[in-house]
């Protein structure tokens with residue numbers, strides 16, 4: 001009798017100890033941008049909210065500035081469970097779905113409000129599932145902003161870009177967009193852009209005010225054309241295996257914290273589109289070129305034919321729905 005009571009006590013003790021000392025679930029969140037950006041701030045807010053609400057059960061580790069993985073490797077690593085969350089640009093999902101190429105079509109959205117309207121529509125939300133067949137789950141969209149063109153020479157009209165080399169994200173639509181200008185696109189990781197510009201291995205690139213400022217591209221690019229010709233937004237992703245393996249209650253608390261962090265990141269995106277542009281103006285390192293309506297019309301005429309090339313892969317009704325999100 002005494003022996004069985006002792007055995008029960010030992011088992012109970014072991015169970016208690018395993019609960020007290022159980023390792024928290026670790027969510028490694030990898031991204032390529034600086035911390036003072038919409039994505040950097042969103043990831044840090046997510047880490048803080050999880051620490052506050054689920055500190056003993058879940059630990060978020062944030063790896064900014066391509067410290068853990070570059071965007072060319074992160075999704076493969078996610079499928080191997082080497083990283084659990086990331087928010088690559090929508091331009092970087094080509095190997096997982098062709099549908100998200102929609103967001104790269106030049107001059108599709110007038111501004112970030114239109115992008116937001118489309119993303120929150122039924123069709124926009126459906127696109128979050130476009131990568132599921134490949135084992136990934138889209139948990140939400142996050143804004144960065146509209147893209148601008150930077151270069152070593154002033155770009156006022158499309159002919160100015162002819163013959164220049166531009167770094168692009170790994171997107172065939174973006175490649176076609178620069179080819180339509182008679183320029184040479186080069187698909188390169190974000191972590192290499194500053195050096196490529198500084199060493200003049202390339203002549204220009206396209207990016208948001210936030211990325212141009214936080215990665216100091218403006219210090220090595222004397223001209224920035226305020227073209228607003230495309231959007232750079234993100235999809236926060238995880239792997240199906242990791243996400244569905246979480247206890248249901250925990251999953252919904254993590255999702256709630258993530259949604260709140262995304263809302264915060266979107267607010268940061270709106271602010272940074274204004275403040276980072278202003279910081280670049282104040283620095284006087286780069287001249288900002290504003291286009292006249294006639295000049296802008298030339299860029300639209302040169303780039304928009306790209307839509308036709310990708311209409312089949314993306315789907316004409318999706319393109320129409322996105323376009324209709326403009327006021």
Ligand code: SIN
Nearest residue numbers: 032033089169190207
């Ligand atoms: C990012 O904002 O995550 C990187 C964008 C880029 O590769 O240009």
